[in-house]
Amino acid sequence: MSTLEIKDLHVQVQTEDGPKEILKGVTLTIKDGETHAIMGPNGSGKSTLAYSIAGHPRYEITGGTVTLDGEDVLAMSVDERARAGLFLAMQYPVEVPGVSVANFLRTAKTAIDGEAPKLRTWVKDVNAVLDRMNLDPTFSQRSVNEGFSGGEKKRHEIAQLDLLDPKVAILDETDSGLDIDALKVVSDGVNRFRERDGKGVLLITHYTRILRYIKPDHVHVFVAGRVAESGGPELAEELEANGYERFLTAAV
Amino acid sequence: MTVTETAASAVRSALETDHIESHLNPPASYGLADHPVPTGREEVWRFTPIKRLRGILDGEASAATLKRETTLPEGVTLSAISAEEAVALGELAPNERPAALAAANADGALLLDIPAETVLAEPVVIRLTGATVDDLVWSRLIYRVGAHAEVTVVLVHEGSARYSAISTFLVGDGAKVNVLSLQDWADDAVHLGRDAIRVGRDASVKHTSISFGGDLVRMHANVEYAGPGGEAELLGLYFADEGQHLEHRLFADHNAPKTKSHVLYKGALQGKGAHTVWIGNVLIRKVAEGIETYEENRNLVLTDGCQADSVPNLEIETGEIEGAGHASATARFDDEQLFYLRSRGVSEKEAQRLVVHGFFNDLIRKVDIPMVEEKLLATVEAELAKNVLKDELA
Numbered sequence: 001m002s003t004l005e006i007k008d009l010h011v012q013v014q015t016e017d018g019p020k021e022i023l024k025g026v027t028l029t030i031k032d033g034e035t036h037a038i039m040g041p042n043g044s045g046k047s048t049l050a051y052s053i054a055g056h057p058r059y060e061i062t063g064g065t066v067t068l069d070g071e072d073v074l075a076m077s078v079d080e081r082a083r084a085g086l087f088l089a090m091q092y093p094v095e096v097p098g099v100s101v102a103n104f105l106r107t108a109k110t111a112i113d114g115e116a117p118k119l120r121t122w123v124k125d126v127n128a129v130l131d132r133m134n135l136d137p138t139f140s141q142r143s144v145n146e147g148f149s150g151g152e153k154k155r156h157e158i159a160q161l162d163l164l165d166p167k168v169a170i171l172d173e174t175d176s177g178l179d180i181d182a183l184k185v186v187s188d189g190v191n192r193f194r195e196r197d198g199k200g201v202l203l204i205t206h207y208t209r210i211l212r213y214i215k216p217d218h219v220h221v222f223v224a225g226r227v228a229e230s231g232g233p234e235l236a237e238e239l240e241a242n243g244y245e246r247f248l249t250a251a252v
Numbered sequence: 253m254t255v256t257e258t259a260a261s262a263v264r265s266a267l268e269t270d271h272i273e274s275h276l277n278p279p280a281s282y283g284l285a286d287h288p289v290p291t292g293r294e295e296v297w298r299f300t301p302i303k304r305l306r307g308i309l310d311g312e313a314s315a316a317t318l319k320r321e322t323t324l325p326e327g328v329t330l331s332a333i334s335a336e337e338a339v340a341l342g343e344l345a346p347n348e349r350p351a352a353l354a355a356a357n358a359d360g361a362l363l364l365d366i367p368a369e370t371v372l373a374e375p376v377v378i379r380l381t382g383a384t385v386d387d388l389v390w391s392r393l394i395y396r397v398g399a400h401a402e403v404t405v406v407l408v409h410e411g412s413a414r415y416s417a418i419s420t421f422l423v424g425d426g427a428k429v430n431v432l433s434l435q436d437w438a439d440d441a442v443h444l445g446r447d448a449i450r451v452g453r454d455a456s457v458k459h460t461s462i463s464f465g466g467d468l469v470r471m472h473a474n475v476e477y478a479g480p481g482g483e484a485e486l487l488g489l490y491f492a493d494e495g496q497h498l499e500h501r502l503f504a505d506h507n508a509p510k511t512k513s514h515v516l517y518k519g520a521l522q523g524k525g526a527h528t529v530w531i532g533n534v535l536i537r538k539v540a541e542g543i544e545t546y547e548e549n550r551n552l553v554l555t556d557g558c559q560a561d562s563v564p565n566l567e568i569e570t571g572e573i574e575g576a577g578h579a580s581a582t583a584r585f586d587d588e589q590l591f592y593l594r595s596r597g598v599s600e601k602e603a604q605r606l607v608v609h610g611f612f613n614d615l616i617r618k619v620d621i622p623m624v625e626e627k628l629l630a631t632v633e634a635e636l637a638k639n640v641l642k643d644e645l646a
Contacts, residue, residue, distance in 0.1 A: 054595050057587065082597035094592035098610030107606060108596035143610070164596065 002069055002085065002167035002200050004030040004053075009064035011045075011052045022048040024225035025064070028202075030168060035194060035201040037211060037236065040222030041244045046204045047091060049222075050172040054088040055081050068168065083112055085167030089157040089174050095145040101156065102126070102140040105163060112164050125163065132192075133159045134185050151182035158189035168200035169193060175210035187213030208240040223247045276533045276565050277503055280345035284311070284356060287349035296348060299529040299561050301497055304468045306442055308388065308416050311353040316387035318413060323377040327370045328403075330378075333363045338394055343420045344448035347474065347503075351446035354418040358392035364405070368398030368424060375404035375430075375621065382413025385440045391417040395431075399424035399452065404621055405431045410465075412438040417445045421459075425452040425479065430460075432621055436631075437465035446472040451511070453479030460487040460619050463498045464631055470499040470529075477508040486515045488530075489615055489628070491635045492558070494523025501531040502547065506540035515547035518615050520608060521558035522639040532564040532578060541572040551582040552611050554604075554640055604640050608632065 011023035022045045030036050040046050052059040053066055055078040066073040068084055076084060096104065105126060110116045117125075130139055133155040145153055154174055161169055171190065175183055191214060193199055203214060211219075211233070219235040221228045221244070228247045229235065278296065281287070289309050290297040302309070322330060333341075338361040346352035364376065382389065397403055401424065409415070423429050435443055443466050451457050463469045475484040490498045504513035519528045532547040551560040564578035585604060593603035609632065616628050 056591055077600070078591060078594040079597050079599050079603075082595055088595050090592070090595075094586075094588045096589050096593065096607065096610055098613035099606050104593075104596075104606070107598055107602065108593075111597035111599065111602065160596065 001032045002198050003032060004086075004168045004200055004202070005065075005067045006053070007065045009049070009052065009066060010062045011048055011059050012062050013048075013058060013060065019060070021062070022059075022225055023052065026226055028220065028227060030200040030202055032198045033200065034218065035203060035214065035216045036218045036220060037203045037205060037216035038220050038222050039205055039208070039236065039239055041248065042206065044222045045225040046222050047172055050088055050170045050202075050204055053081075053170060054078065054086065079111065082166070087161055087164060087166035087169045089154075089161060089169065089171045091173040091176060093145045093153045093157055095143070097143050097146050099144050100141055101144055104144045105140070105160065108160065108164060129159045129162045132162070133189055135159065150177040151179065154178060154186055155182065155189070158186050161193055162189060165196070167198070168202065170202045170204070172204050173206060174203075175205055175207060183210060184213060190214050208236050211236045221247050276567065277505075277535070278347060280347045282345055282352060282355055284349070284352055287346065287352045290349065296501075300470055300499060301468065304442065304497065305444070306385070306414050308353070308414055308442065308444060309349060311357060312388060313357055314388040314390060315359070316389050316413070318380040318382050318389055318391070318411075318415065321379040321381075323374070325372045325374050325376060327367060328372070328376055329365045331363050331365070332360055333394070334360050335392070337361070338363075338392060341394055341396065342422055342450065343394055344450060344474070344476070346418055346446065347448075348446065348472070350416045350444040351418040351472070354390045354416045354446075355392055357390040358418075361392040361394055364393065364395045366395075366397045366401050366403050368401060370398065370401040370403065372403045375406045375623065377406045377408070379408045379410065382409075382411035382415060382437070382441060385412045385414060385442070387413045389413045389415045391415065393417065393419040395419065395421045397421070397423045397427045397429050400426040402428040403430070405429070406621060406624060407431070407433045409433070409435050409437055409443060412441040414442045415444070419445065419447045421447065421449040421457070423450060423452050423455045423457050425455060427452060427455045429455070430458045430621065432460040432462065432619060432624060433471070434624065435461070435463040435466055435469050435471070437469070439465065439467060441466040443469045443471070445470070446474070448472070448474040449476070449484065451475060451477045451482035451484055454481035456483040456485075458485045458487065458620070460489070461500060462488065462628065463490040463500070464635065466496065466498070468497045470501070472501045472503070474503040474505065475513060476505040477511045480508050480510040482508065483512040484514070485618075486513065487615060487618055488517035488519075489612060490517070490519040490528055491632065492519065492521045492526040492528045493635070493638060495525040497527045497529075499529035501529075501533075503533045504535070504545060504547075506534070506536045506543045506545065509540055510542045511540065512543065513545045513547075516615060516618070517549045518551070518612060519549075519560065520552045520554055520611070520635070521560055522554040522635075524557035526558040527561075528559075529561045530563070530580075534566045534576070534578075536566075536568045536570060536573060536576060538569045541570055542574055543576075544574040545576045547578040549580045550611070552608065553582060553584050554608070601640065605636055608636055608640065
């Protein structure tokens with residue numbers, strides 16, 4: 001079982017003009033095995049929500065709680081959150097020059113599991129995952145995210161999701177910048193993860209396109225730092241037809 | 253331009269190679285009077301803590317030597333020659349006082365001779381060990397690599413001494429040379445070294461300077477060309493700890509057309525008073541049309557209280573070149589890199605360790621000498637254990 005519970009979360013960042021509140025009371029519960037889509041216009045705070053849950057130092061929590069299976073996520077360090085079962089697929093994965101994908105994956109897997117993976121099965125597992133993500137076997141010798149195309153970066157994120165096997169995955173605009181083929185590969189990867197027992201997914205996106213491949217259980221419209229409306233998949237269809245106009249007007 | 257002017261310009265160009273006009277690099281000379289005792293305010297000395305040279309600049313005579321162990325593959329010889337013979341072979345004259353003192357005070361010179369067309373599968377290894385910092389050691393070395401020879405030379409410095417050496421690498425036409433100088437001294441050693449390389453026509457030279465140990469290490473790597481088509485890759489790696497001064501001064505003198513120089517030095521600093529200096533000078537002379545040069549220095553500052561000085565200089569006397577550029581960056585750990593790694597469950601210390609290894613990895617791979625690669629990785633790890641990973645290992 002895995003439940004991610006976000007209650008009345010307030011987050012601010014420091015700007016030249018002083019602190020600025022980005023999240024203004026977000027409440028959201030992702031229960032066992034559920035996929036939630038968060039949709040919203042640019043600047044609504046979607047990514048801030050993702051990075052705040054993962055613990056990025058830029059975001060300052062000023063109120064509210066986040067728990068994973070009852071454990072206080074906000075009290076954990078960034079790496080403790082990952083070891084507790086949270087995973088963030090980033091919109092802009094970071095280059096780490098000189099560190100090979102193979103070394104990175106093994107180090108991360110060892111950290112998450114608390115022991116080194118069995119060498120024989122591990123190599124097989126990595127190769128199988130790379131193959132499923134349509135990544136060349138030589139990919140594992142390249143430096144992490146260095147010189148990767150946009151599509152390679154996203155597929156590499158989902159390959160990590162597959163191998164690290166968290167409880168809850170937060171996907172921050174994983175669909176942005178992907179062509180249709182890459183989008184299908186990435187969506188297949190996410191769907192394979194969802195098929196596993198009790199996995200939660202928080203899918204953050206600007207577009208409805210990815211929701212044709214990954215069917216959410218719940219859809220939330222995110223405007224001006226909070227959830228403006230929640231509903232089922234039909235809410236996404238409405239957004240596809242009418243855009244964010246109605247919600248933006250309501251927020252003003 | 254008229255024909256007469258062209259001719260006059262060609263004559264000027266031909267003459268120009270006889271003296272260096274670069275304001276960054278004092279003219280080479282054996283005369284000690286040409287290299288007065290520095291006060292520390294000179295451009296070429298301003299970064300160096302002169303007091304910590306422990307009297308080397310006074311130039312006292314000394315018969316002390318370093319213990320020398322060598323691995324000489326078949327065909328390679330090491331022999332003693334006179335000072336006159338060294339000059340006659342084409343030794344590149346000193347361009348600063350410690351090198352001039354080494355030439356004046358060393359008892360003759362050593363010649364490592366690699367005949368033309370010798371292709372060596374195994375490296376030449378010279379291991380020099382100092383007994384104590386009380387010893388003042390002068391040394392003068394000539395490496396002569398014949399035309400079309402292919403050779404790797406590994407020079408290791410260990411133990412302790414006050415050591416000043418002048419070395420010249422005469423690389424024949426079409427030869428391929430890979431030289432590595434490792435400064436793995438004890439904490440109190442002082443090492444002033446001048447390596448100068450003359451690259452033959454169409455020859456390629458890789459020169460790597462790696463400094464881990466010593467209280468004060470100041471190394472020159474100078475390159476010039478005996479003809480067109482020569483290529484030089486100058487690499488360096490240093491790791492400065494508390495109180496250490498590690499200085500690397502590069503000079504690529506493009507005195508022939510169609511030549512290349514590529515410089516990459518990377519360093520890490522940790523602990524109070526760790527100081528590194530990197531000076532990358534490039535001179536592109538009027539004759540040096542169609543050359544390519546790029547120099548890059550990157551420093552990673554691991555703790556508070558360190559200082560990294562990094563100065564690239566480019567003097568260009570002709571615009572008719574393929575490319576010239578430089579880059580210099582000194583930074584702390586990148587928060588975004590650490591966040592990315594930690595968001596995958598990797599602890600902060602382990603993430604830092606990965607980043608530092610990654611920082612040096614591409615350079616260590618470029619060195620391309622398998623016998624030292626493992627040693628370098630292990631030394632980087634040991635350096636990290638002193639500081640960045642200290643708490644975790646304690």
